[in-house]
Structures are given as structure tokens and as C-alpha cells.
Amino acid sequence: QPENGRLYGARATLRHRAGLIAPALDDLNRALAAKPDDPQLLNNRGFVLLSLQRLDEAALDLERAIEINTESSSACNNRGLVSLARGKHRDAIDWFNKALYRQPEYVDALNNRGFAWMELGRLENAYADLNQALRISPKYVNALHNRGLLKARAGEREAAVLDFTEAMLLDPLNPKYYEHRGQVYERLGRTEESRADQKMVE
Numbered sequence: 001q002p003e004n005g006r007l008y009g010a011r012a013t014l015r016h017r018a019g020l021i022a023p024a025l026d027d028l029n030r031a032l033a034a035k036p037d038d039p040q041l042l043n044n045r046g047f048v049l050l051s052l053q054r055l056d057e058a059a060l061d062l063e064r065a066i067e068i069n070t071e072s073s074s075a076c077n078n079r080g081l082v083s084l085a086r087g088k089h090r091d092a093i094d095w096f097n098k099a100l101y102r103q104p105e106y107v108d109a110l111n112n113r114g115f116a117w118m119e120l121g122r123l124e125n126a127y128a129d130l131n132q133a134l135r136i137s138p139k140y141v142n143a144l145h146n147r148g149l150l151k152a153r154a155g156e157r158e159a160a161v162l163d164f165t166e167a168m169l170l171d172p173l174n175p176k177y178y179e180h181r182g183q184v185y186e187r188l189g190r191t192e193e194s195r196a197d198q199k200m201v202e
Helices: 005-017 021-034 039-051 055-068 073-085 089-102 107-119 123-136 141-153 157-170 175-187 191-201
Strands: none
Touching (some): 039 073, 055 073, 073 089, 089 107, 107 141, 123 141, 141 175, 157 175
């Protein structure tokens, strides 16, 4: 069935999860040739384009998805990620607000908004969002990592170590958790532990 857009869309999802970004984009282009006004396909292609740093194209797809499906919290969240990638943190927060208006317990949007608040130096707001995301989903590793970064920035270094360590237990192969915990250990003067973590990154 070479013209079946649904099948191309399904394969694109699997390819993206496997890290096959260019083939996933090719499948989404084929799927949208068959179904050009499908908001989910537009949202998915926008997200893939974002991962390729093709930000203008990503924004167009995501805004079109929202225009077609005004209730799409996922497309609003992803559009916020485009603004984050552009360094437009307040604009990103506006998009994450829209996502959360549509889906109040959307943990990805809470996590992303928390990160944007952190980048703006609004630490209290960042804590509120990240803590809420973790109340909803206690094993949400991205929120644990971001809260660790936030605690390190706020000078709560021992608490940051705990968050990074918990993130490692959930996702032990991710080198950034070792890198960031190692940096905090170094600031704490715990040199041997810092070196051990840095070795895991090399």
C-alpha cells in the first residue's frame, strides 16, 4: 500500500524513537502528501524538524496543527519548545501556558515551563512547576534532572546530588546526569566522587 499515509505515519514514529531522524522525516513527508491537513502528522513532523534545528519549518507545521485542532496540547507544548530553542523564554512560557490550559496535568509542559522559568531566573516559579510535575509523575526523569539543575543553581548542592542520583537510577546510561552531578560534587569539594562521575562521561 505505497500511498497509505497512516502506515508512513506509524513507521515514522518508530523510526524517530529509534533515532532514525532523517528516515522519520521522509516518512512524515510521504504521509502528509497523502493527508496534508492531518494535525497529528503535522505535530509529529514539527517535532522532528525541531530535533533537526529546522526551527522555522517546525513552527509552521506546529502552528498549522494548532489551527486545525485548537485543542492540541501536544502541538502547543512542541511550539513552546521551538521558542525555547530560539532563546525566547517568555514566548515559550506563553505556549506552555496554552498547553496546560488545554491539559492541566500535562507533565511535559510543566517540566518545560519550569525549565523556561529557571532560564529567566524565576526560581520560585520553576520549583512550583517541577515539583508539580513530579507530584503527578514521581519517576519523571526529565523533571528530576531539571530540578537538580535548579537546586544546583540555587546553591542547594546536596539536594541537587540527590535529584541527579535518582535520575541516574531511572536512566543509568544517560551521561548528562553524571556530568552534572560531577560538577556539583566538584563545587562541594568532593573531588574523588567528581572524578568518578566525569569518567563515566568520557
